[in-house]
Amino acid sequence: MECTERQIAALDLVCSPRTEVLNLIRNVVTTVSREAGFGPDDTSQIEISVDEACTNVIRHAYTGYPKGADDPGQVALRVQICPMADRMAITVIDQGRRTSCEAFRGIASLEEYIAQPQAHHGLGSYIISRFMDKVEYHSSPETGTVLVMVKYRRSTEETAP
Amino acid sequence: MECTERQIAALDLVCSPRTEVLNLIRNVVTTVSREAGFGPDDTSQIEISVDEACTNVIRHAYTGYPKGADDPGQVALRVQICPMADRMAITVIDQGRRTSCEAFRGIASLEEYIAQPQAHHGLGSYIISRFMDKVEYHSSPETGTVLVMVKYRRSTEETAP
């Protein structure tokens, strides 16, 4: 795992890229976040951000992935959770179809989202960038697609509008 | 991870062998167990069994492990959780001091436990063998000490006395 900093635990979830796993992933992330001392608001923002990242992997990276196939060793959605002293880092990794950094960015504002005529897109990435303090996206044939999200622990729960 | 069977998720926790991590491990295991469809009684039995296995690693395998050292990459307590269709397998791994299969067995009955004059020992292993359906213990310099515990999902929650 990519957790080089001092910490007392690191988690690695290897899942089938199916929407069925989202609830488990959310529950585990929420558990770790609370245990790491994040308040309910921050925990809820981490929860939805991780969900969005995983949903993207299932929907975009592994589009057409057969529903019945169940071998996470082969076609996997990986979530690594590293609670650290002052922050939590969550890395979402896939080996599926890669996309450009630009496509990943999603919408820039809510206005852009509303203006879309029919199906609404780009909200997932927007949520991640709004709620997480640091987001890094890179993709290569060797590493697969790696999304690193970091949230810092605030002493008091305050959230900018 | 040692999960070769069909399943939709597998978890790997790498922790510092400190008692501080027990609550996190319990919470994660409990979350996965519930999500995998185990009822409250079975979940509670899985929870305490995993706690006992991890406590043993911290207390016995890593006795004297310095409290301040925090590098799970080096001196790690590893917990792998594999929810499967009909059961849940949990593997606890350490690279610490090894013990014999016999020592690990603990007490054979509660009477033996009570008869001990002062400090009480062996209850942890007893709990694991009482509450889990299958327990395998092996230890070698290559693999470290590996404890595999399996609990089957019952259709209804019934528990033998």
Added chain:
Amino acid sequence: MKPFELLEGQPAGGDRYIGLTLKGYLDAHTVTEFESHMDRSIEQGGRRYLLDVSELSYISSAGIGALMGLTQRLRREQGELVLLRPNEKVFKILEKLGFTKIFRLAWTREEGERMLGV
């Protein structure tokens, strides 16, 4: 608890509006069931909906997108969707993203009915 449940007509709004209750979580997994239910209901003529979300424990962009699509579709047809009593967690997420200014939220059934114009 079931992960997701959609109950219709309890309590019903007569033929003035359709009362629905959404329970559990609305994510990429459960949203398809919600969307197809709503599609059928609108095809059968539904235009005004009071959606009790007080027992909705979680919503992701998939769920928000579905509510957004519904809202715009119903408004085009002079209908409306009102969300009744989101819990604190769901409300805070919607608020921080700006959706409390887009969706119509009510805190009592009466307020919701007023918003639906019934």
Added chain:
Amino acid sequence: MKPFELLEGQPAGGDRYIGLTLKGYLDAHTVTEFESHMDRSIEQGGRRYLLDVSELSYISSAGIGALMGLTQRLRREQGELVLLRPNEKVFKILEKLGFTKIFRLAWTREEGERMLGV
């Protein structure tokens, strides 16, 4: 919620017995605090304890071992330890292991006081 809390003397039993409340979880991490508190208390002459465990959410062998040691030590000195109102989860674990036959359990304060002989 704090992971572990030990509150003494509320409500107190006068000098007839010591009332304690144990909250949170009693595992290998928190047991040392519990044991040293009890050691001090017994050294100061405590012999009869009513331990309210109704808010104890979890106990492992470390905690059970501590209660076992306490029970045997107090009985040797004509004292007693009574556990008041374990929750269902803790009770079931103790029961399945056979400890409900070893520990004294009470479901009301009055019953506990009777068991302590006060």
